[in-house]
Amino acid sequence: MTYDLVIRNGLIVDGLGGEPFHGDVAVTDGVIAAVGDISEKGAREIDATGLLVTPGFVDLHTHYDGQAIWSDRLSPSSSHGVTTALMGNCGVGFAPCRAEDHEVLVDVMAGVEDIPGVVMTDGLPWTWQTFPEFLDALDTGHRDIDVAALLPHSPLRVYVMGQRGVDREPATPEDLAQMRKLAAEAVQVGALGFASSRLTIHKTESGNPIPSYDAAQAEIEAIARGVDDAGGGLIQFVPDLVAGDYEPALRTVFEVAAEVGLPVTFTLAVGNAGEPYYLDALTMVEKANANGGDITAQIFPRPVGLVLGLELSGNPFVMYPSYQEIADLPLEQRVAEMHKPEVRQRILSDTPAGAGHPLMFAVQAWSYIFPLGEPPNYEPDPSESIAERAQARGVSPLEEAYDRLLDDDGHAMLLVTLANFRDNSLDTVAELLPREDVILGLGDGGAHYGMICDASYPTYLLTHWVRDRPSGRISLAAAVRELTSVPARVAGLADRGRIAVGYKADLNVIDQDALTLHKPTVVHDLPAGGRRLDQTAEGYVATIVSGEVISENGVPTAARPGKLVRGRRPAPVS
Numbered sequence: 001m002t003y004d005l006v007i008r009n010g011l012i013v014d015g016l017g018g019e020p021f022h023g024d025v026a027v028t029d030g031v032i033a034a035v036g037d038i039s040e041k042g043a044r045e046i047d048a049t050g051l052l053v054t055p056g057f058v059d060l061h062t063h064y065d066g067q068a069i070w071s072d073r074l075s076p077s078s079s080h081g082v083t084t085a086l087m088g089n090c091g092v093g094f095a096p097c098r099a100e101d102h103e104v105l106v107d108v109m110a111g112v113e114d115i116p117g118v119v120m121t122d123g124l125p126w127t128w129q130t131f132p133e134f135l136d137a138l139d140t141g142h143r144d145i146d147v148a149a150l151l152p153h154s155p156l157r158v159y160v161m162g163q164r165g166v167d168r169e170p171a172t173p174e175d176l177a178q179m180r181k182l183a184a185e186a187v188q189v190g191a192l193g194f195a196s197s198r199l200t201i202h203k204t205e206s207g208n209p210i211p212s213y214d215a216a217q218a219e220i221e222a223i224a225r226g227v228d229d230a231g232g233g234l235i236q237f238v239p240d241l242v243a244g245d246y247e248p249a250l251r252t253v254f255e256v257a258a259e260v261g262l263p264v265t266f267t268l269a270v271g272n273a274g275e276p277y278y279l280d281a282l283t284m285v286e287k288a289n290a291n292g293g294d295i296t297a298q299i300f301p302r303p304v305g306l307v308l309g310l311e312l313s314g315n316p317f318v319m320y321p322s323y324q325e326i327a328d329l330p331l332e333q334r335v336a337e338m339h340k341p342e343v344r345q346r347i348l349s350d351t352p353a354g355a356g357h358p359l360m361f362a363v364q365a366w367s368y369i370f371p372l373g374e375p376p377n378y379e380p381d382p383s384e385s386i387a388e389r390a391q392a393r394g395v396s397p398l399e400e401a402y403d404r405l406l407d408d409d410g411h412a413m414l415l416v417t418l419a420n421f422r423d424n425s426l427d428t429v430a431e432l433l434p435r436e437d438v439i440l441g442l443g444d445g446g447a448h449y450g451m452i453c454d455a456s457y458p459t460y461l462l463t464h465w466v467r468d469r470p471s472g473r474i475s476l477a478a479a480v481r482e483l484t485s486v487p488a489r490v491a492g493l494a495d496r497g498r499i500a501v502g503y504k505a506d507l508n509v510i511d512q513d514a515l516t517l518h519k520p521t522v523v524h525d526l527p528a529g530g531r532r533l534d535q536t537a538e539g540y541v542a543t544i545v546s547g548e549v550i551s552e553n554g555v556p557t558a559a560r561p562g563k564l565v566r567g568r569r570p571a572p573v574s
Helices: 099-113 117-123 131-139 153-161 173-189 217-229 246-260 277-290 331-339 341-348 358-363 386-393 397-405 427-432 457-468 476-483 485-491
Strands: 002-012 021-028 031-036 041-047 052-055 057-059 082-087 146-149 193-197 234-238 264-267 295-299 304-308 369-372 413-419 438-440 507-510 521-523 532-534 540-545 548-552
Touching (some): 052 476, 057 485, 082 540, 099 117, 131 173, 153 173, 153 193, 153 217, 193 217, 277 295, 369 386, 438 476, 438 485
Parallel strands (some): 193 234
Antiparallel strands (some): 021 031
């Protein structure tokens, strides 16, 4: 007997949290065929001596709705061991959508997910109107990793209600009946559930709240019942947690989930200071689960942050009229201008236009802004903040930020630790990670192209939290479990996320000692030449999807085995 692939002599981390063990993994027809001491040969063999062998990682929170259409590679995620990505999160996406509503959805995605409008208008063929037609468009594509989709609430609302949905008018009984019907249709053709958001800062590029923002409980319930009509699925939700306005929205979703009988996963963020609202939210989760619910809170394992720079969407001077005068110059010319004493003085003496814009509260939060170097430090010492560095130099934070942006010929980046950095550390995150009702997510791959690059979090977990952090580390087995079988279970994809016979052959071969996360870089590979942040890593010897190697030593191969996952998947029969 000959297997398609045999990975030999690796330290196998099974994905369930079991003690790692040395052995071989054999693959045939895209499925794990044997685990242990394997004497038979493989058509291809990988020597994993001294290396880890893990299941492929499952990312529950991405926004590859557009990138999965216009690209055959879902990086950064696929550069960091992710082999399945769930999109449609936050209730935003591109289907269902009538032709006359294209601009509405582009406006929503540009505002909420920082995807330039021209990228979407040039990159999307809009060959669909219904959600089933959108999944068909995804199904015809070839890409490196698997994708699965949630039905997004805002497009559904606009599709059913037209301008009334955009204007956030209450849904009529007829609207609710139609939403329920279309939700059932979406699940029947492969949606894993539906997603919605009530986050205040989720606004369209025009500055308006997204269509789903204040939808009534009856509307959430109608969609949930549609999901249940077709066999069930997941509710994904974004409350206004950091602002402290989360309780009514969470209660609404939890009550609907209990009434209909669906699982819920929602965004959990820890405020850097002030009231610990996250604890109250977790108390709600505990009560709901004690009453038979299936609720999980998604947390990001490093600071929820923005990346600022002269090449990116934001920087501390982005709203200053004096900076805006030169903002459209090529980078080299802009840097030359900013080095001129008179330009420097003019910008530093200026004030932002529209100082009340939410962005300004982030890009000048000096105590939470840090230079982002190589390798990137996502748990920096407070002394490295712009505020502390400025005090040490005897200059203003504005001057320190100005000078740091000009480092590396203007390619320098600053990290804003927006949340999860309570008391200037990740200690609170360390307390939350072991909880069974807290799971990993919020990498946002495919979105926030000019301000966030967080899809690299699997590599960060395996380096910082497992190997490098002085205290509060987690075990390798626990970390891999949180990246594999746990998110697979939450998504309803029980056919992957563990190394065992019969399971999908999505695998990683990793040199843990060499595993290194690099600083984000700016690339121009979006439609219409659009720019985005990308981030790479060293140490991934091979990433395998359905038995095919999609990258070797960080270099993509020509293999494109990724498929659209239609519907929930049962565990293999032993």
